Amino acid sequence: MRLKHLALGLAVVTAAPAAAATAQAADGLYVPLFTYRTGPYAGSGIPVSNGLADYLNMLNARDGGIGGVPIIVDECETGYDTKKGVECYDSVKGKNPVIINPFSTGITLQLIPKAAVDKVPILSMAYGLSASADGNLFPWIFNPPDTYWDGAAAFIRHAADVEGGFDKLKGKTIGLVHLDAPYGREPIPLLQALAKDYGFTLKLYPVPGAQMQNQTALWLDVRRDRPDWIYLQGWGAMNPTAIKEAAKIGFPMNRLVGVWWSGSDDDARPAGAAAKGYSSLDINAVGSNFPAIQDIIKYVVDKGKSQVASKDKVGENFYDRGVMMAVLSAEAIRTAQKLTGKKQVTGEDVRRGLESLNITAAGWKALGLEGFAGPIHLSCADHNGHDAVALVQWDGTKWEKQPGMIEPIKDKVLPLIQSAAEDYVKANAGWPKRTEACDKSS
Amino acid sequence: MDILYKIFIDPFVQMGTAPDLLVQTLWDGLVAGVLYALIALGFVLIFKASGVFNFAQGIMVVFAALTLVGLHEHGVPAFVALGLTVLVMLVLAVGVERLMLRPLVNQSSIILFMATFGLTYFLIGAGQIVFGGSPKVMIASDLFLPSGAIEFKGLGGFVSLQKIDIAAVIIASVMVGVLAVFFQRTRIGRALRAVADSHQAALSVGISLEQIWVIVWFAAGVVAIATGILWGARSEVSFALQIIALKALPVLVLGGLTSIPGAIVGGLIIGIGEKLGEFYWGPLLGGGIENWLAYVIALGVLVFRPQGLFGEKIIERI
Numbered sequence: 001m002r003l004k005h006l007a008l009g010l011a012v013v014t015a016a017p018a019a020a021a022t023a024q025a026a027d028g029l030y031v032p033l034f035t036y037r038t039g040p041y042a043g044s045g046i047p048v049s050n051g052l053a054d055y056l057n058m059l060n061a062r063d064g065g066i067g068g069v070p071i072i073v074d075e076c077e078t079g080y081d082t083k084k085g086v087e088c089y090d091s092v093k094g095k096n097p098v099i100i101n102p103f104s105t106g107i108t109l110q111l112i113p114k115a116a117v118d119k120v121p122i123l124s125m126a127y128g129l130s131a132s133a134d135g136n137l138f139p140w141i142f143n144p145p146d147t148y149w150d151g152a153a154a155f156i157r158h159a160a161d162v163e164g165g166f167d168k169l170k171g172k173t174i175g176l177v178h179l180d181a182p183y184g185r186e187p188i189p190l191l192q193a194l195a196k197d198y199g200f201t202l203k204l205y206p207v208p209g210a211q212m213q214n215q216t217a218l219w220l221d222v223r224r225d226r227p228d229w230i231y232l233q234g235w236g237a238m239n240p241t242a243i244k245e246a247a248k249i250g251f252p253m254n255r256l257v258g259v260w261w262s263g264s265d266d267d268a269r270p271a272g273a274a275a276k277g278y279s280s281l282d283i284n285a286v287g288s289n290f291p292a293i294q295d296i297i298k299y300v301v302d303k304g305k306s307q308v309a310s311k312d313k314v315g316e317n318f319y320d321r322g323v324m325m326a327v328l329s330a331e332a333i334r335t336a337q338k339l340t341g342k343k344q345v346t347g348e349d350v351r352r353g354l355e356s357l358n359i360t361a362a363g364w365k366a367l368g369l370e371g372f373a374g375p376i377h378l379s380c381a382d383h384n385g386h387d388a389v390a391l392v393q394w395d396g397t398k399w400e401k402q403p404g405m406i407e408p409i410k411d412k413v414l415p416l417i418q419s420a421a422e423d424y425v426k427a428n429a430g431w432p433k434r435t436e437a438c439d440k441s442s
Numbered sequence: 443m444d445i446l447y448k449i450f451i452d453p454f455v456q457m458g459t460a461p462d463l464l465v466q467t468l469w470d471g472l473v474a475g476v477l478y479a480l481i482a483l484g485f486v487l488i489f490k491a492s493g494v495f496n497f498a499q500g501i502m503v504v505f506a507a508l509t510l511v512g513l514h515e516h517g518v519p520a521f522v523a524l525g526l527t528v529l530v531m532l533v534l535a536v537g538v539e540r541l542m543l544r545p546l547v548n549q550s551s552i553i554l555f556m557a558t559f560g561l562t563y564f565l566i567g568a569g570q571i572v573f574g575g576s577p578k579v580m581i582a583s584d585l586f587l588p589s590g591a592i593e594f595k596g597l598g599g600f601v602s603l604q605k606i607d608i609a610a611v612i613i614a615s616v617m618v619g620v621l622a623v624f625f626q627r628t629r630i631g632r633a634l635r636a637v638a639d640s641h642q643a644a645l646s647v648g649i650s651l652e653q654i655w656v657i658v659w660f661a662a663g664v665v666a667i668a669t670g671i672l673w674g675a676r677s678e679v680s681f682a683l684q685i686i687a688l689k690a691l692p693v694l695v696l697g698g699l700t701s702i703p704g705a706i707v708g709g710l711i712i713g714i715g716e717k718l719g720e721f722y723w724g725p726l727l728g729g730g731i732e733n734w735l736a737y738v739i740a741l742g743v744l745v746f747r748p749q750g751l752f753g754e755k756i757i758e759r760i
Contacts (some may be wrong), residue, residue, distance in 0.1 A: 036573050038570055039575075039681055039682075040680070040681055040685055041682070042576070042577075042680065043575070043576060043577035045575075046574075046575050079662065166446065180730050204729065205729055207730060208730045208733045210685050210688060210733045211730065211732060211733050212685065213677040213683065213685065214686065214689070214732075216473075217467070217716070217717045217721050217724070218720070218729065220467055220728065221720075221721060221724070221725065223463070223466075224460070224721075234681075237677055237678055237680055237682035237683075239676040240577070241676070241678075244676070244677065248604060250602075265578050266576065266678070269579060270580075270677070272579075309574055309576055356599070363494060363568070
């Protein structure tokens, strides 16, 4: 009798979450958000998470979701810890997520082999594995609008422009100050290849996570080596510390350029005026003067449904970065709805939606985000776009966009991506061949 | 042969050819060392009084710095905010004694150690709820901490001393000195040592365990405020400051958990040693070595003195 009760109890306990998950998926578009609002990297994680969540919640409040189907926004706190991120993935995959944005290169690297098996598309917007831009070998992974290799290449083009041409890079020393983690190490192969091609010396300055706020010795190395340029690929508290230390040793700020993840307002603000001239690559506009962002304020922030600490945080660089992540997710879902004719789409449908994603300048305008970002056009073979990036410069109190856009050095980046993707597949025996058909629009 | 040259000859050649960089490295090491000593002191004070390794010291640094900056953000003048932060740390000390330590009197030290884990997570949660997770800028100028640098030309180059670093060295040295005298030379200091040896014996001679615990936790709280201000001014005030507290571990291994002079000397050895190691030998190993180099230095000492440089040699009857 007791055994029967126990069996019944177990059945109820195991069946209940499954039923709830199925119900959850049927009631809307389940979009889990892997965020980090706590821990050492929260400074970078919070504004992005706010923009991401607020835009999706605004779509729910203003439009009733996407195509009339509500979005189920479900945050899972990773603390920027790969192990916790994988736990988040395992906890949400049974709820039929239509898209996953891991918001960490380390987590993305762990999820790449799982995505094809679980039929969940991974959107690692401007982060993750550069090689995964190859859609033929990584049909489930998307990393628009630029890989880290595009970023590093755009930085080299910028340095060459300032120096007076690529030939002027010969004999120069270029340093990479990077977080000693998969994210920070990602641009190294590209920079090594470009160093060979253009004849500059590459110096690497790794910053272990535990030393994020204690970088004096590293910047003494910089003072000794006297690099002509420094590219900063930092995250969290590493960025403001690096900028302060650079100012401390008198490194010329206009020769310190950060990747787009080293360009938060909170990165430059602690150094204040001393950071004047520091530049960062950027992939989105800064500010809240866009109709869609005004809608976020109207429907979410003013209603007390946002987690932003104050209204003036809306429109900061990383907040808008989060909005951009949300826009790509939402538009992929919308495209999937158009392609399939279904409102309640699945992960497999959204993967097709991502491959057919095409946000033109007019498309951004229609979304209430005119000039917010460059056109984004993905295809079956190209899951990235390798688009031109902007350069923003800190004026002592805020970011100022610099004129013009910087194209990555595509003729150098694309062959490397191709060979790195092939190497990845070779190194992972049994990597599945692409069986997913390409849509006409992709 | 080349590698032997790079290890044994080249660093010393560099020291000779660029003495300005050697002096700069030693200065930066000294600053780091004094700040490590300050963090280690927080651990030592509590360990001496209760025999417990306070895992929460790192989050106390964050909590103190966030309280100070948070109060200032709400319009409280800087020095009033500083005073209120001291008060908050006193309340925390009383709370820890009443709610955590008192029910655990005479429990083994591992129980008390685990209790500090609980305190850590409580403070993380409380700090997150009250202040949020966004980084804040330390109010260094409002507290009249200097900015800018003093540059000395010479030695084949220049040596730059940041005024905030000079202030940090002075403040940390004064604090370490005052606390060392207070706990070594006063009645409370002797009572503290008695409590550390045996709770029951200390109680039997009329020492108030509760009072001693409040005093040391409060002192550790004040140390946390100073640490939070000085480290926060070098970077930002955020939960990442917790990681800095880990730098005290090799210092404690080296200096011994029970010795205030040990914390000071250990801090200086680790600070200067890791900066010299990172600067002159780090590039040979791809850089970023100072984090583990600190432990290597500490382990090197442990081989010869398992109790640390100044730790008490414990002899137990079997």
